[in-house]
């Protein structure tokens with residue numbers, strides 16, 4: 001190394017991918033990112049990074065930025081025209097005028113916002129205030145609806161609050177880890193490193209994995225339960241049945257801290273080992289072993305993710321698992337608890353500020369009149385509208401029907417990630433105005449934009465995020481915004497102020513000069529709530545590093561673990577058992593569509609690949625999309641490795657290579673969720689025009705969380721005839 005080489009500038013931030021929320025140190029020369037390394041002082045990762053996190057700087061390389069980034073605002077007057085570059089003032093004036101005019105003609109509910117768990121908390125806060133406080137619509141939802149909403153509904157129905165009760169340290173303190181519906185090794189790799197190290201230190205620790213696939217996580221388990229897709233409720237109820245039968249429930253805990261056990265006890269009486277083993281497709285002895293390890297353990301920690309959440313019975317799966325913890329007293333103590341692993345980096349922060357159709361600031365509920373009045377008071381508006389807003393998929397249905405005229409999409413790619421792509425694309429065509437606020441110009445959704453607003457992204461933004469263990473971290477900008485890109489919060493505030501003057505509002509609801517002022521207002525909305533952070537400030541985050549909530553006024557530190565006192569945020573102070581019955585998947589297989597399609601993450605890609613798809617190294621693990629199949633099924637269909645096949649559901653079709661995989665049981669297939677048309681185009685016959693795996697998935701929703709069933713669809717597989 002040349003002695004003249006200048007020391008890089010170091011900036012502390014977080015990784016922008018998954019909900020582990022690893023701290024990173026960005027190295028830059030002030031103009032470009034030159035490297036990235038794990039922050040040894042960040043409690044989430046203690047210096048570790050996974051493949052995605054350690055290549056963050058490569059996705060920020062200047063040559064990629066020039067090709068991939070949206071750098072100037074663009075506008076088109078008509079759908080059949082190309083967008084043309086315009087000034088920010090022109091784009092924002094037009095946008096505010098169109099919104100004001102549409103509200104006048106069709107009412108506030110003709111406008112909708114679809115935003116993202118990758119925005120910072122401050123961005124989320126102003127979007128939510130613009131929709132619910134200024135425009136007067138609750139039509140604001142986010143891609144977090146596809147991610148954690150069933151976990152949220154599960155926590156609220158049982159424990160009384162959207163608050164994961166455990167912390168990462170509990171991974172090291174558990175003696176039984178029960179991983180359900182999560183390939184933690186791929187989806188939360190740095191947490192998985194912590195699990196591997198904890199198991200090395202404590203060889204007596206047991207790991208049970210419930211997953212239809214033999215994932216890398218399942219391969220490492222002491223006991224793998226390869227349940228049939230969608231049968232999780234039967235499994236959890238069956239385990240509780242056995243815990244009751246074997247006397248490993250904690251009667252004293254149930255008496256002192258819970259309510260509603262009798263109804264659940266009656267329900268699980270039907271879940272006999274024979275019934276559960278047949279329903280789940282597992283051996284009775286394995287079910288018994290799992291129930292014994294769980295029930296007899298000193299501390300059992302459950303980790304769960306999309307296998308539970310992305311389901312038409314996602315909430316039932318979540319509550320059935322929480323029931324198991326409550327009945328065995330495995331909550332509110334070190335190493336124990338039901339611990340949902342957040343998918344996105346700031347899905348939690350988005351919910352804290354109420355940035356969803358059914359929520360309000362400070363974990364308040366829109367359906368609660370008192371909560372609406374409190375938020376109206378805090379914001380200084382007459383009222384927050386009571387009419388429920390549209391959640392993710394119903395929002396696009398309403399656009400397709402012409403009920404919603406303007407759709408403002410920020411930092412997400414619904415033309416790839418939502419199920420039933422045919423409907424989503426019809427909606428985007430039908431909308432009178434599609435606004436896309438994005439850092440990247442090559443997403444499938446950006447193609448539909450009438451207005452493209454270039455936004456800053458990782459390494460360029462200032463604000464806060466909250467990770468899976470309720471830990472808030474300050475993220476900092478290492479670089480100036482490229483081109484004319486602006487920060488998300490600023491874009492929203494500038495349009496909101498224009499709209500205020502068009503609507504005749506004198507005192508602005510958006511007086512912010514920077515993200516800290518927004519965060520301070522958000523902090524005030526949490527006073528007295530379960531997530532109270534009134535004792536926290538940006539100064540404390542600067543001086544003492546990332547902190548967990550709650551952190552009320554007067555506290556010296558945040559709370560590591562919730563409910564250690566056995567008091568829950570419910571009207572009675574007791575946790576609630578919630579009766580959950582097993583329901584089959586929404587679209588069962590039949591003679592025409594005989595395969596069960598499962599979708600999910602691969603190790604080295606993130607979501608729709610807007611960022612990871614620009615890094616060559618990240619294709620080494622999986623160079624192209626494929627349908628993973630059991631060898632026996634390949635043979636039965638006369639398929640060889642790499643043969644192109646049509647995978648077809650009742651809604652659409654995708655052409656992908658078939659790949660024999662030991663991960664798969666016969667009758668089940670798996671396709672990674674990442675490849676959309678921008679990455680498929682030009683990559684073989686399945687490319688151009690393919691909408692990725694969500695051409696196949698169905699719009700069935702959970703009745704409580706409204707989360708779609710992305711983890712199961714019935715499909716058929718036919719060998720593709722090549723021209």
Ligand code: SF4
Pocket residue numbers: 015016017018019020021022045048049050051052053054188189190191
């Ligand atoms: Fe980023 Fe998640 Fe990997 Fe950590 S584990 S480096 S947050 S992708």
